[in-house]
Amino acid sequence: MQTASIFTSDTKSDSEKSPVAGKWSRSPRQNDEYCTGGYRTGQECGWVVNDPTTIADYREAPGDPAEHVVPVVSGGRIGTCTWRGDSGGPVYTIIDSGPAQGYITAKGIISGGSKAGSGICTQYFTDIRLAAKAFGGDIKKRKIT
C-alpha cells in the first residue's frame, strides 16, 4: 500500500492525489509562492508570502476578544480565499521538474484568513518546520522513483 500522499484536487468530487517528497529545508520567505489544500476549498495555488513572521488576530464572532496567534506566515492572492473547514490542511509547493516532478514539498499548515468576499485574500499558515519541532517526528515521505 502506498502512503505519503495528499489530496490535490481542486474539487471534493474527485480524489486526485500527489506523492509527498518531503518538507521545505528552510523557513518561508517573502515572495515564496505556495498552494493550499484545504478540505473545503481544495487545491488553490498562486499564493505569495507577504510576511514570513507575523501575528494573526483572529476574531470568531462580533464582540468576542481577538485571539493572537504567533508566529504565523501571511500570504495573499486574488481569487478563492481559504474558508471554514480548511484549517489543518496542507500548505505546499509542487516540484515542477526533474525526477520528482509532480511531487509535493510540505511548507506549512493552514491556520486562518481574511473574511474577504471581495476575492482579495489574506491567508495565514504555520511553518511546517515549527509544527514538526513542536510536535516532534516528521512528515511521511514517498521515495522518489
Place this chain on the structure above:
Amino acid sequence: MANRLGLALAAISVLLAAGCGRQARWYPIESAAADSGGRTITAVILTGRPGSDGKFCAQVTDTEVVETSEQVVLGIKVRDVCEPIFPWEDGGTSTNFGFARKYQFHLKGPLARRHLVDQATQREIPIL
C-alpha cells in the same frame, strides 16, 4: 444636469453594492445522512463557531427542498452578519476551523435511489 444624473446613478450603484456584503446566499452542504425510513435527511454545513453570546456570524435564513422522481435538491440559505457592509471595510480575520451544524429536512417520499443534490453547488451531496 447630465452630471447630476451621473452622480445620482453612481450613488445608487454604491448603495446597491453595499448591500451585497450581507445578502443571504445558498450555502454549500458538506454531507448528509438519511434515517432508516429515508424520509428525514440530516444535512451538515460548516460555519465558524458561535461567539461567547452563542450567536453565529453565519445565520441560516431559509431552507428549501425540491423533490422530483429523479432527485432531491436541498438548499440552506445563510447570511453572514459579520461580513462588512461596505466593500471598502475590513472584514477582519478568523481561523478556518469548521463548526458543523446540522439541519433536518423532511421529504414527501423516501429518498430511495434518488440523487441528493446541493442547491448551492448543484453537485451531489455525499451521503454518510
